[in-house]
Structure formats: structure tokens, C-alpha cells
Amino acid sequence: xxxxxxxxxxxxxxxxxxxxxxxxxxxxxxxxxxxxxxxxxxxxxxxxxxxxxxxxxxxxxxxxxxxxxxxxxxxxxxxxxxxxxxxxxxxxxxxxxxxxxxxxxxxxxxxxxxxxxxxxxxxxxxxxxxxxxxxxxxxxxxxxxxxxxxxxxxxxxxxxxxxxxxxxxxxxxxxxxxxxxxxxxxxxxxxxxxxxxxxxxxxxxxxxxxxxxxxxxxxxxxxxxxxxxxxxxxxxxxxxxxxxxxxxxxxxxxxxxxxxxxxxxxxxxxxxxxxxxxxxxxxxxxxxxxxxxxxxxxxxxxxxxxxxxxxxxxxxxxxxxxxxxxxxxxxxxxxxxxxxxxxxxxxxxxxxxxxxxxxxxxxxxxxxxxxxxxxxxxxxxxxxxxxxxxxxxxxxxxxxxxxxxxxxxxxxxxxxxxxxxxxxxxxxxxxxxxxxxxxxxxxxxx
Numbered sequence: 001x002x003x004x005x006x007x008x009x010x011x012x013x014x015x016x017x018x019x020x021x022x023x024x025x026x027x028x029x030x031x032x033x034x035x036x037x038x039x040x041x042x043x044x045x046x047x048x049x050x051x052x053x054x055x056x057x058x059x060x061x062x063x064x065x066x067x068x069x070x071x072x073x074x075x076x077x078x079x080x081x082x083x084x085x086x087x088x089x090x091x092x093x094x095x096x097x098x099x100x101x102x103x104x105x106x107x108x109x110x111x112x113x114x115x116x117x118x119x120x121x122x123x124x125x126x127x128x129x130x131x132x133x134x135x136x137x138x139x140x141x142x143x144x145x146x147x148x149x150x151x152x153x154x155x156x157x158x159x160x161x162x163x164x165x166x167x168x169x170x171x172x173x174x175x176x177x178x179x180x181x182x183x184x185x186x187x188x189x190x191x192x193x194x195x196x197x198x199x200x201x202x203x204x205x206x207x208x209x210x211x212x213x214x215x216x217x218x219x220x221x222x223x224x225x226x227x228x229x230x231x232x233x234x235x236x237x238x239x240x241x242x243x244x245x246x247x248x249x250x251x252x253x254x255x256x257x258x259x260x261x262x263x264x265x266x267x268x269x270x271x272x273x274x275x276x277x278x279x280x281x282x283x284x285x286x287x288x289x290x291x292x293x294x295x296x297x298x299x300x301x302x303x304x305x306x307x308x309x310x311x312x313x314x315x316x317x318x319x320x321x322x323x324x325x326x327x328x329x330x331x332x333x334x335x336x337x338x339x340x341x342x343x344x345x346x347x348x349x350x351x352x353x354x355x356x357x358x359x360x361x362x363x364x365x366x367x368x369x370x371x372x373x374x375x376x377x378x379x380x381x382x383x384x385x386x387x388x389x390x391x392x393x394x395x396x397x398x399x400x401x402x403x404x405x406x407x408x409x410x411x412x413x414x415x416x417x418x419x420x421x422x423x424x425x426x427x428x429x430x431x432x433x434x435x436x437x438x439x440x441x442x443x444x445x446x
Contacts, residue, residue, distance in 0.1 A: 010210055014144035015153055017205040018137035019160040021092050024198040025133050026164030028099040028126060031191045032064065033259040033384070034172045038273055039188045043107040044116045063120055064127035065381030071131020072369035073229070079132060079365030080228035083211045083219075084140050087365070089203065091133040096199030098125035103192030135369040138352040143212035143361070151303055154352030155295025161348075162287040165258055169281050176274055214361040228363035232370070239358045240371040245414035246307070246355065247375025249314050250348040252407040255383040256400070257321070257340060263388055268397070269328055279330060283337030287345050294349035303354040308415045310347025314408035317343045322397040347411070357420040379407060 071091070079087040102122045108115045137157055145153045168191060175187040218224055225231045232240065258280065265276035298306040317340045324336030351372075359367035390399045 011144045011153070013205070013209045014140045014212070015156055017088075017202070017209045018141045018157050019163075020198070020202045020205055021088060021133060021137050022157050022160030023164040023167065024092065024195065024202055025095055025130055026161040027168045027198060028095055028164075028192075028195055029064070029130070030165045030168035030258065031099070031172070031195070032102070032123065032126065033255070034168060034262070035188055035191075037259055037262045037384070038172075038176070039184060040119070043109070043184055043188070044119050046108055064123045064130065065377050067124040067127030068131040068373040068376060069370070071128035071133075072135070072366075072373040073131075074128070075132025075136065076366035076369035077228060079136055079139070079369070080363050081224060081226075083215055084136050084143070084365065085206065085209060085211050087132055088136045088140060089206055091129045091136060092199065092202045092206065094129035095126060095133060096195055096202075098122045098129065099192055099195040100199075103189040103195075131373050132365075132369055135356075135365060135372055138356050138368060139215075139365055140209065140212060142352055142356050143214040144209075148299055150353040150357070151298035151306075151350055152292060152295040154356070155291050155298075155349040157352055158291050158295075158348055159288050161254070162284050162291070166281060166284050166288075169277055173274065173277055173281075176277075214364075218361045223362040225362055228366045229370075232359070232363040232366045236359055236363070236367055239418065240367055240374070242414045242418045243355045243358065243368070243371030244374035244378065246411050246418060247351070247372055248379040249311055249404075249408040249411035250344060250351065251376050251379025252383045252404050253314055253318070253340065253344050254348075255380045256318075256387055256404060257337065257344075260384045260387045260400075261325075263384065264325070264391065264397070267388075267391060269325065271328065279333045279337060283334055283341055286338045286341040290342060290345035291349040294346045295353070298350045298353065303350040303357075303420070304415060304418070306346055307350045307354055308412060310343050310345070310349070311408050311412035311415055313343030314340075314347060315405045315412070318401040318404035318408075322401050326397070354418070354420065358418055360421055 075087050075091060099122075102119065105118050105122070106115055137160075138154060141157050142150050142154050171191040171194060175183060175190055178187040261280060262273045262276050265271040265273060269276075294306050294310070321336040321340040324332045324339075327333065355372065356364060356368050386403065387400045390403065391397070393399075
């Protein structure tokens with residue numbers, strides 16, 4: 001029997017190790033999104049029409065999301081075969097190296113078309129690593145936690161997304177005060193190079209965490225699959241689709257508010273990026289505070305009601321957000337972000353506990369990675385480019401708000417049909433033909 005004190009320490013370490021990795025993942029992604037909105041169009045995608053350059057730059061942002069399924073398949077497979085811990089060390093390293101490399105790239109004026117090619121390659125590697133990072137971090141936390149505490153502890157991982165965003169924005173605020181010539185020559189590189197610090201902290205922390213009890217038990221009981229993807233598709237294919245749909249709204253809202261809002265400030269409001277960041281950053285306090293609050297509430301009322309409440313709010317709040325942004329008054333703009341993030345917090349807080357528990361442990365990594373990744377593509381990947389195109393085509397925000405609200409309807413409907421697995425899932429005992437009997441023998445010897 002596991003010593004309760006040791007289990008508690010491991011649970012705390014798992015939360016922090018997962019949190020710091022999530023901070024890094026979203027720091028890296030936020031850095032790329034900010035750079036794609038503010039500088040990459042000029043230094044990597046020069047074009048006669050500034051709108052074309054911006055769209056190309058934002059499309060390169062989407063490439064990372066398109067690459068995520070590759071990472072989801074690879075790391076989901078090995079996460080269910082060899083364990084969560086090893087995969088999380090690999091994904092963190094790959095993410096850090098690819099982000100650091102972006103800060104060293106020569107520009108279009110220096111090496112021509114090879115510059116955007118290398119940028120996109122680094123972005124693809126970011127996407128591949130992200131395909132396994134977030135889902136693995138969720139499982140490391142959830143599977144180290146008691147069932148009655150998974151909502152709160154899982155929600156703490158989602159504060160890492162905001163912490164990474166805030167950190168990236170703070171660093172960019174510092175470099176944006178540089179003269180334009182210095183910003184375009186070397187200043188933009190600093191946020192990417194600083195990611196190396198997060199890599200070191202994350203790796204040191206993750207090396208101290210043991211494998212999760214649920215994966216260890218699945219391995220000992222002979223429930224580890226040779227081909228977890230096959231088991232997933234045979235037994236939980238519908239859940240994968242529902243998780244993907246359920247993820248769409250939060251991803252769309254997060255990316256529109258953190259990436260597209262900077263483009264909207266320039267194109268529609270006539271405000272500087274610095275002004276919009278000065279509104280955005282204080283508003284993220286809402287996420288940092290209310291994501292854990294809603295996680296705590298979900299441990300008492302259930303994750304599904306909290307998720308559905310958040311999705312319902314996100315059907316309405318995009319219209320409120322844009323209307324308040326159009327006032328160009330700091331206080332009203334801040335209120336718009338705060339209200340939007342309240343709905344986002346309720347919806348996204350319970351994603352770790354809710355979505356991970358719709359799959360049994362034997363192929364949970366694959367199910368969570370693939371489902372979440374498909375949802376991220378549908379939500380995050382193209383949202384900035386779609387919103388920019390809609391703004392250019394219509395000249396206003398109504399179509400963009402309708403677009404965001406539609407994704408919230410989709411997530412709400414998905415949440416109506418998703419159900420958590422019971423603590424002891426019979427699904428783990430099905431399909432004996434695809435159980436890894438070699439692992440069964442190992443478990444028997446243990």
C-alpha cells in the first residue's frame with residue numbers, strides 16, 4: 001500500500017511539474033502568436049500589400065496547430081505504451097529547442113525564402129511537441145490525484161496557460177518599447193531565447209516525479225495495449241469526436257482574445273498593440289483567479305454542469321466583448337475582457353478532469369491527445385486568420401462574434417453527450433486480443 005505522505009508529495013510535484021510545462025508550452029505559443037501579429041509579416045513574409053503579409057504570418061501560426069495531430073499520434077501511442085513521464089520529458093525538450101531556434105533564425109532580407117521555410121519548420125516542431133505535452137501534463141496531474149480533487153488540481157494546470165500568456169506578453173511589452181529598427185533587428189529574438197530558462201526548470205522538475213499510479217496499475221494488470229490507437233477507435237471513437245468538439249469554443253475564445261485582438265486594435269480601432277496589451281494583461285487575472293475557483297466548484301457539483309455553464313456563457317459574451325472594445329475606453333474594454341474570461345474560465349477549468357476521465361487508463365493518453373488536438377485545430381489554429389479575413393470582408397465585428405458563438409454552441413452540444421468513465425472501467429478488460437501480453441508477464445513477475 002502506498003504511503004499517504006509519499007503519495008501526497010508526488011501529487012504536489014506532479015501538479016507543479018505539469019504546470020511549469022504548460023507555462024512553457026503556452027509561453028512559446030504566445031510568443032509566436034504575438035510575433036506573428038506584430039513583426040513576422042515584415043521580417044519573414046514581406047509583401048506589397050500589408051494585409052497579405054499579415055495573413056501569411058498568421059497562417060504560419062496555424063501551421064503549428066496543423067502539426068499537432070502528428071505529435072498526438074506519436075506521443076499518445078508511447079504515452080500509453082511506456083508511460084506518461086518519459087513522454088513529457090521528450091515533449092518539453094522538443095518544444096524548448098524549437099522555440100529557442102526561432103530566436104536564432106536569419107530573416108528574409110538575409111537568406112531569402114529559406115528564412116520563412118526554417119521558421120515554419122520550427123513552428124511544425126513546436127506543434128508536434130504540443131500534440132503530446134498538454135494532454136500528458138493533464139494525465140500526470142489527474143492520475144496522481146484522488147477523484148474528489150481532480151477538478152481543482154486539474155484546473156491548476158490550466159492556470160499555466162494564462163501564466164505562459166502573461167509572461168510572453170510582459171516580455172513583449174518590454175521589447176516593444178525598443179526603437180523600431182532595434183526591434184526588427186534583434187529585439188524580437190529575446191522572448192524566444194528566454195524560453196531556455198523555462199526548459200531547464202521544467203526538466204529538472206519532471207525528473208523528480210514518478211510514473212502515475214493509474215498507468216502503473218494498468219501495466220501491472222496487463223492492460224497496456226500494443227496498439228492503443230486501435231483500442232481507442234474500436235471502443236471510444238465517439239468520445240474522441242466529442243472531446244474535439246468540446247474543446248473548440250475555449251480554443252477559439254483564447255486565441256481571438258490573445259492574438260487577434262492585437263490585429264483588431266490596429267485594423268479597426270486605431271489603437272497601438274501596446275494599448276491593447278495594457279488592457280489584456282490585467283484582464284487575465286480573471287483567468288488566474290476563477291479557473292481554480294471553478295475547478296473547486298466542480299469537485300462539489302460535478303465537472304459537466306460547470307463545463308456546460310461556461311459554454312453557454314460563451315455563446316453570448318463574444319458580442320459583449322466586441323461591443324465594449326469598440327468604445328475605445330480603457331475601463332469598458334477591460335470589463336469586456338473580464339466578462340469574456342469569466343465564461344472562458346468556467347468552460348476551460350474542468351477540461352482536464354472532465355475530458356481525461358471519459359477514457360479508460362489503458363488508452364487515455366491517445367484519446368486525450370487526439371481528441372484535444374483535433375479540437376485545438378478546429379478552435380485555435382485558424383481563428384486569427386479567419387477573424388482577420390472576416391474583418392476585412394465585412395468591415396465590422398459582427399461576423400466574427402457569430403463565428404465565436406457558433407463554436408460555443410458546438411462545445412455545449414458536445415458537453416451534453418460526454419460522460420465520465422466510472423472509477424473501475426470495464427472497457428479496460430475488453431478486446432483481449434490487443435492486450436500486450438509481454439507487459440502482462442512483466443506485471444506478473446512484479
